[in-house]
Amino acid sequence: MRLRPLTSRGPFVLAGLLVGVFASCDYDPGHADLSFGLSETTMASLDDVGLASSSPQVSGALTTLFGTPQDPHYLITGDMLDEDENPNLAGEFELTEEQWEAIARDNRSRRFLRQLDLIASERFAEVPEPLYAGDLWAIWTRDFAPLHTGEASEDGGPATTVDPASAFPVDDLWVPGLPEDGATWAEAARLLFVQWYPSMRESAEMYRAQCLHCHGVDGGGNGPTGEFLEPRPRDYRLGKFKWIAVENGKRPRRQDLVNILMQGAYTTAMPNFARFSSGQLHGLVDYVRLLAMRGETETRLVLEMGDSDSGDLPLDTIQSTYSAVWANWRDADENYVAADVVVPRWDQMSVEDQVTRGEHGRELFMGTLANCFSCHGMDGRGADAPNLPISLAEVVDADDHEIDPEYEARGGYRWVELKDANGQTLTDAEGHAKRDLYRIKPDDWGNPSMPRNFTQSIFRGGSRPIDLYRRIKYGITGTIMPAAEAGISDGDIWDLVIYVKTLANSTDLARVYEHKRAALAELHEAEHGDAGHSNDHDDDDDDDDHTDTDTNDDDASGH
Amino acid sequence: MSDPNASSIRPGMGEPGTTRTSHEHHELGFIRKYIFSVDHKVIGIQFMLLGLVFFVLGGLFAMAIRYQLAWPWESMPVIGDLLFPNTGQAITPEFYTMLFTMHGTIMIFFVIIPLLTGAFGNFLIPLMIGAPDMAFPKLNMYGFWAMIPAVGCVFMSFLQPGGGPGAGWTAYPPLSTIASASPGSLSAQTWWLLALTWVGFSSMMGAVNYVTTIVKMRAPGLTMFRMPLTVWALLIAALLQLFALPVLTAASMMQISDRVFQSGFFTPTNLVINQINPEGAGAAAGGQPLLWQHLFWFYSHPAVYIMVVPAMGLASDILSVHARKPVFGYKPMVYSMCSIAGLGFIVWGHHMFASGMNPALGMTFMVATMMIALPSAIKVFNWLGTLWGSRIQLTTPMLFTLGFIAMFIIGGLSGIWMAATPVDIYIHDTYIIVAHFHYIVFGGSVFALFGAIYHWYPKMFGRVMNETLGKIHFVGTFIFTNGVFYMMHQLGMAGLMRRTADPYDYESYAHLQPLNVFITISAFCLFVWQIFFVWNFFHSMFWGKRVGRNPWNACSLEWEAPSPPGHGNFDSPLRVYRGPYEYADPSVEEDFLAQTRDIESK
Amino acid sequence: MLMRITVTLLMAALLVFGLVSWADYDFWLMGPSPSHYTWWWPEEMSTLGQHADNLFWLIMVMVTVMFVITMGALTYSIWKFSAKRQDKAVFSHGSHKLELLWTAIPAAMLLVIAFSQMSTFAAMQFDSSMEDENGEELPVLCEIWASQFDWRFRYPGRDGRFGTNDDFESAYELVIPMRDREPDHDKKKNIFLLRSRDVLHSFFVPHLRFKRDAVPGMTQRIWLGVDDEQLAEIMADREDKSFDIICAELCGWGHYKMSGRVRVLPDAEYEKWVDEMTALQFGNS
Structure with a gap:
């Protein structure tokens, strides 16, 4: 049997298809609606108390309080009305005059x-x-x-x-x-x-395009890209942020979050977003604050629910929880610290002073009062040190099956060789080095704690003296970096800052590079030029081999 | 067709160029005949089907890229629901890096090279030189089956965490070697490198075979300068592969070693990537990222010519047949192809003008690059010379070949800016580059491939493809190709960088979205328009018009064989008396004078 | 006949479009755009950029000539020789003279281009371009650090040396002096060290026609010079006085996020800015 050729009809069918394609020229795609969920911890703790079936109560309450990603808003409570607050007009009532001016200027100059x-x-x-x-x-x-x-x-x-x-x-x-x-x-x-200031809904849309793929719909740091990043994106839901200028454990100021958006967290996957106008960045901060408050409220509601026997959430419990969380964030500005300290201008300090103060800083660093060395190591290399500072970690049994593979993949376990008093590695009968497996303690978000390696000269929360001062004085929220002991005076902290900056400066690559080039030029001159000329720079070159801890003359040479 | 030479040839085994006649009449089973076949024609068609399937896949990737560029972070049709439930169906940035990485990889290593050297190299070489099969038929079969592990590796790489390699098809380290640098570098990159290595195996086996076959198995009387330009082009491409591929294989082994055994060929010291210092994790360091770029481009620049020289050959043949006129300047054509191949090995540095390479090297590469424009220009002039005074038959293969010439002119001319270093500093890695190489690879190679498929289809299947559909296919493809790629020049002039997932937040790029939407719609149309080809291809396979041996009245040897040729290709012994392009010869009455026709002894 | 007309028209359209698109580059496909950004390259403001632009135009003229000749010949032959006719085509295997002609002319053109760009390239990239008259290296203005996915600009501060306590960093914004106190046009150079912390990046400033990969493990000295007259012209009708810095080498999933700005200040204002940044460095905000 012969099949009839189809070619004569083909073009018309296909042309029809193509018309469809052309018709799509006005195509304006949208995106699917997102929805907030409950965190894994919430579900787990509800499960623990046998209340998993009550989870809709929590999510319902949260929707009432904070809306949806399409329509994010704060529920206005009686307290807010009394005090004439409307958090939904975040920009309108919270921003200072200067911030408004900055927004108008940025909008005028760049965004629009x-x-x-x-x-x-x-x-x-x-x-x-x-x-x-x-x-x-x-x-x-x-x-x-x-x-x-x-x-x-x-x-x-x-x-x-x-x-x-x-x-x-x-x-x-x-x-x-x-x-x-x-x-x-x-x-x-x-x-x-x-004068444009984005509404909460517009900020949510911007969050979707710019932030969501790392930080997730709920701000849980669990977006699809987030799982490939180290450190993991911040989980807002704890309400804790690291690079802040408030006391340890307190909620961040709006300006702290704007600063992170403007500066990025250096060498992490968090870039700066300074290409957007400050209005947009403030808008994003509004939305991040909403997500953080939502997450905190969620955690507290679950606790309340677990405490009550019935598994019900009474309305006044929801309201009091919400008010408490809101109050924390509203009053964040009041916790601003170190606003009036005087930063020593050690670029104008005499060399002797710098050496003396740096030496004092070193003593503190190595001392048991400040106890810096116990995490950051004697050489200041922190988590990169070959011998892990043991106060960071606890020994675990390598043969035990409790090793968490995910935590291991993130560098959460570390082998450390055992050494005797003379620094010799201990060996077993077969000549292999004896070693222990350590589990690095996690921080509040469950990430392995990685004390900063100062010799890399990377300071995520900012490298200015005042930034380091705040880190030392008030610790880093959510991590094992504690606030300074009461016995450490402000002067001591500044000496520590000087010492830490010295560690960073002494391995500075630009400086090493300049020295190398100078040495090469000199070598070249010694080979080709007149011999008598080459001694001039000798004293200049001596200081680049002295590293780290033993001397401070690197700073001195800056003058 | 009567064969006037039959008496002058002694038939038998071992005689080069003669056909084995009375042997091997036992029927092969289906598997031996169509799957694990050693017949060069079947292998060629296998390569062609493989290439066309991957063409669709690579095209779909391109569509996804275009979608993202026109409407960034909006709901992606079809795959959005499957892959991105948590982002409102919008793709993620690392998925975008995977898209353009695999679009490039697939189009180069699984479409263009297999189609040109694999499909047409295999199918045409023995037929055009009058040989019964390749010199090493089994090696030929292995060459095809080496593609299958490569395909497997590619699909394995999609299944890895991170969803596929994301370092670009150039796989520059340290992005590609350090696992923490990119989601695609976790393990997918290793599979990608293995796939590349397998493709290299396949190409290598093919190249050895082509060179041997062309050198040793030509029909009596077929001197080197009587070979069709296609055979010359394939010979040159095979030589390029022979000399360049070992470097790529070595380089990818080095990269695998860096990734798996933590060696440090390409890893410099003092890196901190995603909080992880590779040295702290036990990897060696002290390497040099630029080393990979040199090794990679030492292969990949000749690979560019592997992708276009066979297309030039195919186009020259089709042009001559359908213009009914001898190729203008046969020997200059051959010499220019040879010089492209020779110069092709000393211009790789022009991919690296902005890379931090020693600028004195940049000068040298710049002059060499300027010079390599010359043979391409000569070829264009010769094609135009061929057309001048000809009698053009506007058949589908001819249309695509004319399209090829037009595209090649644009793609070739835009290359001159890239060779000029101060200008290249600006346009390096912008969309001008994208436009340039798509004009060469899509407008050039793919148009020539379409032309070649329409032209040799009767020889492959004994039926012609539908001419009306073919012409509709050409017109749409031509318009939309320019709609897509010409506009990219303008994007590039505005400074738009390649591989940017969402450019519109930059002040310099914010105004480019309407243009990108236009390009995207053109690209969709271009993609959909290929339905005409797919339909035509498979429909004609069964219901196309049957034709005899020589439907185009062409001179070269493949048209002496039956359509489709049986096992052993030719049913009568051949002797060659002249070059392959004797059209419009006034000494005979017909329009063409076949290579095998003996006019003096009559 | 239909096909003959169609193909000829297609080719002619491509020819015309190819010419028009370069001549008139502000048409509807582009959508609305203010005068600063078209689909042409942005205004040029570097001391060497004019050379690059001139070279571009030189090539443009040559290429246009070649384009018109070849596309014109192609279009004409398609129209002329696809007519239905009975006689045979011209029987010709080529012409030695023609081959020589169209080898020699393009070769000469290419060599002209090749040699006319050498000095510009040398002035852009050779080490000698970053030395003063005595062969001493010019001092470094700023260190450019690329990392995933950020630009950081580290200035040596008042003492002019890196690795001392008055260094300050600027995220996102690179500020460079115009060197308007320097009368000599060719000496308005700012030297930078270009570095990467992790993978390959590329420092691209479209307005300065400058691009260079930041290679991890390598320290590259580069220079940028701003032509103050050009700059004044550009600045005259712009509210924003800064220009995009773009990462031009794939550096991971966040490649598209890696942005920065370069701001050019007159020398006096630049000094003021350094003072401000130093004050900020030792400030307590």
Whole structure:
């Protein structure tokens, strides 16, 4: 049997398919709705008390309090009304004047440069839609539609043209910061973009595009990319943040979070986001704070639930928990520390002073009062030291099956060779080195604690003296880095800071590199140039081989 | 067809160029005949089907890339639901790195090279030189089956944590060697390297075979300068592979060693990647990342010519047949291909002008690179010379070949900016580069491949492909190809970098989204338009119009064999009297004078 | 006949489009854009960028000529020689003279391009471009550190030396002096050390026409010079006085996030900025 050829019909079928493709030219994709979930810890602890079936109560309460990713908001409580607070207008009532000015300046200079240029040249119809700013665009298209010169109006009438210089009726639209009288359409259009502060919903959208793939929908640090990162992305739900300028364990200030967005956490996968306007960054901070509060509330609600026998969540429990969490965050600014300390200008300090103070810092570092060496090691190399500082870890039995493979893959276990009093490695009968397996203690987020290696000159929370001072004085929230003992004075802390910076400076690559080049040039000169000339730089070259702990003359040579 | 030479040839085994006639009449089973076949034609078609399947896969990756660039972080159709339930169906950044890595890898190592040297090299070489089969038929079979472990390794790499390698098809260390540097470098990268090594095996076996076959098994009278340009091109590509592949294999072994045995060829000291210092974890260090770039480009620049020289050969043949005119300047064509191959080994550094390589080396590579533009120019002029005064038959293969020439002109000319170092500093790794090499590889090689498939399809299956569908296929492909790739020049001029998942947050790039949307829609259309080809290809296999031995009235030897040729290819002994392009010869009445036709003895 | 017209039109369209797209580069496909950014390259402001741009235009002229000749010949032959006719094509195997002609002319053009760029390239990249008249190396302004996925710029502070306590860091923003006190155009050089902490990165400033990979394990001296007249022209109609820094070498999943800005200040303002940064370094905010 012969089959009939199909080719004659083929083109038409296929052309139909293609028309479908062409029709998709106006395609404007969206994205699927996200939804908040409950954390694994929540589910586990509910399971423990046999209340797993009550989890909808918790998530329902959280939805009421904090909304959904599409519509994030805070529930307004009676207390807030009494005190005239509205956290949903976060930017409006919390930002200082300077911050507002910075936002307006940034919006004007960078984020909306394109739009403002077009407004200035009165090409209103061409103003492109801004990224992550849905509300702004809605206002633009609704209220400023007449400015879209040359486009036919909706009812098919002739194209409307409004002189952008003409004053407009103020009642028609509201643009923050606009003078009441004499304002023109062009001024209003300009101000609209300059004064833009994202709503919570817009920030959630920006979080989705920029942050979610690492930090996860709930802010649990469990986004799809997060599992490949070391250190893991921050889990906001504990409410703890490391690089803050408040007392240990307290909630971060808004400015602390903005700083991290502006600076990034150096050498981690957290980059800086300074390419966005400060308005957007403040908006992101609003949303991160919401996620953190939501997570904290979740944890507390679960505890409350476990405490009650019935497994019910009474309304007043929810409300008091929410108020308590909210109060912590609201008052974060009050915990700001070290705002008035005087930072010693040791770039203007005499060499003798630096040496003396650095030496004092070294004594403290090695001493049992400050006890720095017990984690950061005698040489300051922290977790990278060949012999792990043992106060960080506990011995575990290598043959025991309790070794967590995931924790192991993240560097959570370490073999350490046993040494006798003379520093000789102990060996067993077969000549193999004796060694113990240590499990490095986890921090509050379950990551292995990795004390900083100072010789890499990497300080994630900032490398300025004041940053180091805060780390030493107040410790690092959530980690085993404690706040300084009461017996350590401010002066002692500054000496420690000087010593730590010395450790970092002495292995500075740029400096080593400059020395190497100078030495090469000298060698070259000695070979080719006149012999009498080559002694001039000798004293300069001596100091690059002295490293770390024994001398401070590296600082001295800076003068 | 009567054979006037039959009496002059002594038939038998061992005589080069003659056919084995009366032997091997026993029927082979299905498996031996179509699966584990040693017949060069079956192997060629196997390569072709493999290449076309991967073409679809690589194309789908390209579509996903385009989708992300037009509408970043929006819901990805189909795969969004399957793979990204936690991000609102938007792809993740590491998945994007996997997409462009594997798009490049698949298109180069599993589509273009297998289609050109594997499919057409295998199918055409023995037929065009009048040989019954390859010199080493079993080696030929192993060559194809070495692709299967490669395919396995590629699919294994997708199953690894991280979802596939993410260091780009160039796999620059330390990103590719240090596991903590990228999700794709955990274990997927090792599988990727193994896949590359297997592809290398396959190419190597093929190359040895092609060179031997071409040198030793030509029909009597077929001197080197009577070979069709396709055979010349495939010979040159095989030589390029022979000399360049060992370097790639060695380099990928070094990278595997760095990854698995923690050696330190490419790992410098003092790295801190994702909190992990490789040295602290016991790896050796003190290596040099630039070493990989040198080794890799020492192979991969010649590989660029492996991807385009056979296409040039195929195009020259098709052009001459359908223009009914001898190739203009046969010997200059051969010499220019040879000089491309020779110069191709000393220009690899032009991929590294911005890499921190010694700038004095940059000067040398720049001059060599300028010079390699010359043979390509000569080839273009000769193709135009061939067309001048010809009698063009606008068949589908001819259309694709004309498209090839147009694309090659654009792709070749844009390459001159890249050779000029001060300009290249700016356009290095921008979309201009992407546009340039897609014009060469897609507009050039793939157009030539389409032309070749339409042209030699009757020889493969004994039926022609549908001409109407073929022409529709050409027009759409031509328009959309330019719609996609021409626009990329403009993206590149604006400074848009390759491999950027979401460029629009940059001030310099924010205005490029509308253009990217246009390109994406063109790309979708281009992809969908290939339905015409797929339909045509499989439909014609069973219901196409049957044709005889020589449907295009061509001169070269493959048209002397039956369509499709049986085992042993030729049913009568051959003797060659002239070059392969004797069209429009005034001394005979017909339009063409076949290579085997003896006009003097009549 | 239909096919003949179609193919000829396609080729002609490509020819015309190829020319128009370079001549008029601000049309509808681009969408709205202010004057600073088109689909052409951004304004040039470096002391050497003009040479690169001029070279680009030189090549552009040559390429356009070649493009018109070849595409024109292709289009014409397709139209002319695809007509239905009975006679045979011209029987020709080539022409030695023509071959020589079209080898020699492109070769000459390519050599012109090759040699006309050498001095620019040397001035851009050779070590000698970073020395003063006596062969001494010029002092380093700033150390550029690339890491996943951040740019860090470390300045030596007032004492001009790295690894001392008055070094300060700037994340994201690189600030360089215009060197407007230096009258000699060719000496307006700022020297940088380019480094990477982890994988390959590439330091790309489109406005300065500069790009160089940051290779881990290697310290590269590079220089950037800003042409103050060009800069003033650019700055005149811009509110923002800084320009994008882009990572141009794949550095992992977050490659697209790796951004920075470069801000060029007149010398006096630059000094002020250094003072500010030093104050910030020892500040307590």
